[in-house]
Amino acid sequence: MRNKAEVEKAQQASFDLLWYVRHKKRGVPEGTPQDIIDAAEEAAKRIEQNADPEYLRMLLTDRVGYGMLLGRISTLRWLGGMEWDESGILDT
DSSP: OOOHHHHHHHHHHHHHHHHHHHHHHHOOOTTOOHHHHHHHHHHHHHHHHHSOHHHHHHHHHOHHHHHHHHHHHHHHHHHTTOOTTOTTTTOO
């Protein structure tokens, strides 16, 4: 069995990937302050530096891979105490 620290680390890594995909697909809403745009771009660069580029491309283009990421996050959050049908289980 994985320990709590391993689960939390995997959850954060998965959260980062989900945030990245949503950020790249949705872009930045009009009227977003420049400091927030800059912080988002820095976060995206950090994720790109730490993730496999092919995996990131797959997440951006493959609905099955994206669905698997959602399943991973919901499972990790369930392990952390959330309920399967709890509002926010897939929030970023």
